[in-house]
Amino acid sequence: NAGVTQTPKFRILKIGQSMTLQCTQDMNHNYMYWYRQDPGMGLKLIYYSVGAGITDKGEVPNGYNVSRSTTEDFPLRLELAAPSQTSVYFCASSYAGAGTQYFGPGTRLTVL
């Protein structure tokens, strides 16, 4: 079972570049999430989706966009990358109401 997969594992961007972080889950979960983890901190929610075609902002959405065209995929787009977006990004999924979120392995992004 693959669970939640994320690509790439590592990426270095220059200031002003754009990129898309990919996330796919094969558990048929309707809820999906993007978190970021800054050094020495817990995770903070960027965006979430309650199903295909439905997305909403979390705590720290500025500088990011998301889309959810299928149940399985929830890509996160960074436009005009800034050094403040240097972080580790985690995608997660869950059944609504089930409570437990399952996480992907993370993407370490550095913006120079």
Added chain:
Amino acid sequence: AQTVTQSQPEMSVQEAETVTLSCTYDTSESDYYLFWYKQPPSRQMILVIRQEAYKQQNATENRFSVNFQKAAKSFSLKISDSQLGDAAMYFCAYRSGGGSNYKLTFGKGTLLTVNP
């Protein structure tokens, strides 16, 4: 807004001994869930244990157990018979039982070292 506090940035334990990691939270809700996640150097977030607030019985998963004190808003994790593989960052997390996004609110984590 809910907050989660882990007051121990670092802890250490001898192999085979027991260690307790502390977590307190602040909420005005009565329906919620609490979690402990483990993050080893591989960076993967791994669920250790989960507690529903409406359950009085403390959750247990093999060598891992919690002491859930609802009135005190305390949720500590006890690791028995510690193993070298338990070395990791441990995060306490809160999730509302209602609302629309079910987001997790995390503490800052406790780094656990296991000494052979």
